[in-house]
Amino acid sequence: MQRRIKRLTQRCCKNLDIKLVFPPYKIKNLFSAKDVISKLSRSRVDYYFFCEGCSSCYVAETNRHLATRVPEHLTSDKNSHIFQHIYGLQACRALCSENCFSILDTASTSFQLKIKEALRIGWEKPLLNKQVNAANLTVSFLFSVFKYPLFSYHCVF
Ligand SMILES: [Zn+2]
Secondary structure, three states, X not given: OHHHHHHHHHHHOOOOOOOOOOOOOOHHHOOOOOOOOOHXXXXXXXXXXXXXXXXXXXXXXXXXXXXXXXXXXXXXXXXXXXXXXXXXXXXXXXXXXXXXXXEEEEOOOHHHHHHHHHHHHHHHOOOOXXXXXXXXXXXXXXXXXXXXXXXXXXXXX
16 A cells, blocks of 8 residues: 555655554554443433333433432332332333333533433423423523523423
């Protein structure tokens, strides 16, 4: 290849001396050196619950590890909409497990997490989210929060 390029350049520019240099091939390009964090070990996440029994879904956020929050939904948090759902329907309780939970997004601050959750609830309108009205944020509100007062679109989810 180098010979071909030299021949080509000598035809066009006779005094030009071209040397090809190939960058070293790095093993780190083949895989990540970081350990993979399991889904349940993550914290400050927006997460999604999909009921295997009836296809109802729920969007929520937690600042804690998902490994802490998921068992609460499934076994102990009587105020949880997921808990109330699966303990209200035998078929749903039999089919639901931690596999019904997935991470939608992560955030670097709690405030960012709340905003993302509210937007997601507004877009997806999950059946089990009873706080849908809380997500009636307007885009103008969001832009004012983020210091972009020029935008004043009004959008009710
Ligand atoms: Zn269900």
